[in-house]
Each structure stands twice: as structure tokens, then as C-alpha cells.
Amino acid sequence: MQHGCAHSDLKNSSAESPVNFLRHTQPVSKEALQDLVQTGRVHSAVYTSSEIFELEIQRIFHGSWVYVGHASEVPVAGDYRLRQLGRQPVIMVRGNDGVVRVLMNRCRHRGAAVCEVEAGREKFFRCWYHGWTYDNTGKLVSVTDPAGYGETFPTEDYSLTPAPRVETYRDFVFASLSPNVSPLEEHLGAAAPMIDLLVEASPLRQIELGAGVHKTVYNGNWKFVGMDGYHPHYVHASVVAAWQRKSDSGVGATHRADPFDGKSQTFTRDLGNGHAMLDMREHRLQHYAEYEKFLRGLPGGPGYIDALYSRDGEARAKLLLAVAGDPHVGIFPNMQIINNHVRIMVPLSAGRTEVLMFPALFKGVSPEINAMRLRQHESFYGPAGAGSPDDAEIFERVQRGLIAELDPWVDISRGAHREKVEADGTIVGHISDEVPQRGQMKRWLQLITAGSEN
Numbered sequence: 001m002q003h004g005c006a007h008s009d010l011k012n013s014s015a016e017s018p019v020n021f022l023r024h025t026q027p028v029s030k031e032a033l034q035d036l037v038q039t040g041r042v043h044s045a046v047y048t049s050s051e052i053f054e055l056e057i058q059r060i061f062h063g064s065w066v067y068v069g070h071a072s073e074v075p076v077a078g079d080y081r082l083r084q085l086g087r088q089p090v091i092m093v094r095g096n097d098g099v100v101r102v103l104m105n106r107c108r109h110r111g112a113a114v115c116e117v118e119a120g121r122e123k124f125f126r127c128w129y130h131g132w133t134y135d136n137t138g139k140l141v142s143v144t145d146p147a148g149y150g151e152t153f154p155t156e157d158y159s160l161t162p163a164p165r166v167e168t169y170r171d172f173v174f175a176s177l178s179p180n181v182s183p184l185e186e187h188l189g190a191a192a193p194m195i196d197l198l199v200e201a202s203p204l205r206q207i208e209l210g211a212g213v214h215k216t217v218y219n220g221n222w223k224f225v226g227m228d229g230y231h232p233h234y235v236h237a238s239v240v241a242a243w244q245r246k247s248d249s250g251v252g253a254t255h256r257a258d259p260f261d262g263k264s265q266t267f268t269r270d271l272g273n274g275h276a277m278l279d280m281r282e283h284r285l286q287h288y289a290e291y292e293k294f295l296r297g298l299p300g301g302p303g304y305i306d307a308l309y310s311r312d313g314e315a316r317a318k319l320l321l322a323v324a325g326d327p328h329v330g331i332f333p334n335m336q337i338i339n340n341h342v343r344i345m346v347p348l349s350a351g352r353t354e355v356l357m358f359p360a361l362f363k364g365v366s367p368e369i370n371a372m373r374l375r376q377h378e379s380f381y382g383p384a385g386a387g388s389p390d391d392a393e394i395f396e397r398v399q400r401g402l403i404a405e406l407d408p409w410v411d412i413s414r415g416a417h418r419e420k421v422e423a424d425g426t427i428v429g430h431i432s433d434e435v436p437q438r439g440q441m442k443r444w445l446q447l448i449t450a451g452s453e454n
């Protein structure tokens with residue numbers, strides 16, 4: 001198990017980021033960008049302008065850390081997943097040497113994608129155009145009819161190009177097309193201990209994201225997704241009502257006491273660097289006894305509880321069990337850990353976004369506990385879920401509304417007068433306040449105006 005940040009093999013990295021070649025003089029000045037994000041309000045162009053979207057791709061998705069995937073998705077040598085760094089296609093692949101790499105999915109001959117299947121296991125990637133063949137570490141191992149290149153052709157210089165920076169935190173793989181980003185651990189900052197809340201909920205401190213993926217595409221901006229504690233009683237009114245009635249499922253047990261009623265010990269928290277959470281730790285602890293009773297009734301439940309108590313002591317074990325792997329945290333710009341899944345937001349255009357949801361299972365618990373986690377996930381997410389289709393619908397309504405430009409400001413001022421900075425530097429507000437939105441836009445503005453230097 002990997003704990004902490006690990007640097008990838010960078011031997012093949014070029015000093016220059018490929019993204020530098022994509023830069024072009026853009027017409028939006030720094031001052032104009034700064035005008036888009038004002039105290040408590042954001043201009044709708046931030047969500048609707050294709051010019052702004054291009055800058056986001058270049059400066060945020062191609063210029064800073066983005067989440068690519070989890071090592072448990074590629075457990076065996078040769079396992080791979082196709083992913084995107086912004087709009088650039090990459091292969092996350094575990095090589096025969098056991099190292100997980102992030103390689104550009106682009107043949108070094110004339111540029112064809114060398115892998116077309118979304119997920120699989122391969123010893124080699126053979127380009128379909130002229131047959132150049134790479135092993136699963138990205139090394140070019142064979143060129144069709146090599147005599148055509150003479151004897152001095154430097155095959156070793158034609159490996160699949162790795163992302164200039166790849167680092168992992170507890171098996172979560174992040175990459176950056178810019179070599180100039182700060183170390184991942186610095187980027188994650190106060191959000192790292194929230195990722196720990198998911199990982200350490202497994203008795204083996206290992207999670208598995210290989211159960212499959214729910215995918216959805218909505219016609220709305222990527223920044224709409226998540227970390228809003230103001231909407232559940234409206235968008236999810238029917239689900240909240242069901243939670244109140246139903247205590248015989250994990251969701252019922254954790255949510256029976258409504259975390260969004262405005263009176264609970266639930267908070268919004270800006271963790272810095274654009275990361276933010278709906279912090280329900282206190283609330284879950286207050287209602288832990290009920291959840292433990294539910295968990296004890298599941299096959300393997302008592303053993304799971306005992307395992308965490310003996311491993312971590314009562315206080316930490318209670319917290320981990322109560323949170324149940326759900327820190328409800330967003331890692332800017334494209335990752336969230338919400339309820340029982342890890343989520344990737346893929347920006348397609350200013351008004352179109354794909355969301356990939358990977359249920360997270362715990363290693364070291366009974367199949368029944370993991371099955372319960374999956375059933376919980378399905379109850380809210382996915383095409384037949386009771387919750388996420390409503391979120392997608394409201395995001396599309398927002399995008400449609402933002403077309404009206406006479407008064408183009410989006411208000412994110414809620415709770416600004418009552419937010420507090422805690423000793424660790426994080427900013428805390430009421431669960432319904434727009435602390436996360438302000439935190440995300442602060443980071444957005446920083447990256448969009450500074451290019452890739454962050």
C-alpha cells in the first residue's frame with residue numbers, strides 16, 4: 001500500500017511541457033478575468049463562454065493537478081484505463097514492472113491513438129496505422145520494417161510520452177501536463193486527511209474502485225457539480241422524505257437525522273486550493289449509535305467494528321465508522337468523494353459535462369457490507385437512482401437560465417457575513433452557506449489568471 005505522495009519514474013519526461021506548444025495569445029486580459037469574479041458574485045460568462053472554457057482547459061486542466069484514477073482499477077500488470085487530462089487522451093496503465101504510469105494515447109510515429117478500448121489488460125499496444133508496437137511501460141519495442149529508418153534510428157527516444165508529472169496519494173493517481181506544479185501533497189493540503197477518511201474506513205486501509213462506473217452527461221457547466229448544502233430540500237425533497245421513513249438501510253441510518261435541516265452540526269468547509277467539503281463529521285458522530293446498531297445487524301458487521309476499534313482506538317474508529325467512507329469532499333478541479341463513490345468530472349464544453357462515478361468498496365470487510373454500499377450507491381446515483389438525475393436536471397436548468405444576460409451575475413454570497421476562519425486556516429460556514437463556491441472560485445481565479453504557475 002502506498003501512503004503519502006510518491007514520485008513516478010520521470011526518466012522519459014521532457015523538460016518542456018507539451019502544453020506549452022498549445023498556448024496561444026488569448027484575447028481575454030487578466031483584468032477582464034479578474035472582473036468576472038467579484039465579492040459574492042460571479043459573471044455568468046464563467047459558465048457559458050467558450051473562450052473562458054478554452055482558458056480553463058489550458059490553465060486549469062492542462063496547467064495544474066488533475067485526478068486520473070485509482071491504482072486499484074489497474075491491479076495486475078498490463079491493466080489499463082483510458083482517461084482524459086483535460087481534453088488530452090491518456091492511458092493509465094500498470095506496466096510489467098508494477099509501476100502505474102499515465103501515458104499519452106498517441107503513437108510517436110504519426111499520432112494515431114494506440115489504444116481504443118476503454119479498459120483492458122495488454123502486454124503491448126500496437127498502433128493500427130503502421131504497426132509500431134509499445135510495451136505496457138510505454139517503451140517502443142518494435143517498428144514495422146525497421147530497415148526503412150536506417151541503422152541509427154533511436155528507438156529508445158520514441159516511447160509513449162508520459163505526463164510530465166504523476167504522483168499518487170494513497171493510491172489515488174494524479175497527473176499534470178505542466179511540470180511546474182507544486183508537489184501533490186502541497187496541492188492536496190488540508191484535503192488529504194479527508195481522503196484518509198475513505199481509505200481508513202477499510203480495515204486493511206485499502207479501497208477498490210474496480211466495481212464498475214456510472215456515467216452521465218448533462219448539458220451544463222462542470223463547475224456546477226457538488227458541495228452545495230443549500231439544495232437538498234428542494235432538488236432532493238422526495239429522497240430526503242424517504243430517508244426519514246427508512247432506517248433499515250445504511251442510507252436511512254446515516255441520514256435519518258436530516259443533515260440539511262439547518263439545525264444540525266453540519267458545516268461547509270473551504271479547505272484551500274479550491275478543495276471544499278460538506279462537513280458532516282460531528283453530525284454523524286452524534287448519530288453514531290444508531291448507525292452502529294444497523295451495522296452490527298449485517299453479516300460481518302461486528303467483526304468490522306471490532307477490527308477498526310482494535311486498530312485505531314475508540315475515538316478514531318467511531319469517526320471512521322460514522323463517516324462511513326463519505327467525507328463529502330471535492331478535490332479541485334475534477335474529483336469528488338461523495339457518499340459511496342469517487343467521481344471524476346470531465347469538462348466537454350462550457351455547457352456540457354460528463355460525470356464518471358466509481359463506487360468504492362472496502363477491502364477486508366464482508367461481501368454483505370460491500371453489497372450494502374453498492375445498493376446505497378444505486379439508490380441515489382446512476383440512471384435509476386433517486387437523486388443524481390435530479391441534480392443533472394437542475395444543472396441543465398441553470399445553464400438555460402444563464403443565457404439571460406441582462407443582469408449576468410450569479411450570487412454566491414450566502415453566509416459570507418458568518419463564515420469563520422479556524423486555527424488550521426480552513427473556512428467554515430453553515431451547511432447551507434456558499435463557502436465551497438467561494439473557495440472554488442478563489443482557486444479558479446488564481447489559476448485562470450496565473451496560467452500554469454501555481
Ligand code: FES
Nearest residue numbers: 107109110127130
Ligand atoms: S501512426 Fe502509429 S504506426 Fe504510424
Ligand SMILES: [Fe+2]
Nearest residue numbers: 231235236391
Ligand atoms: Fe444534489
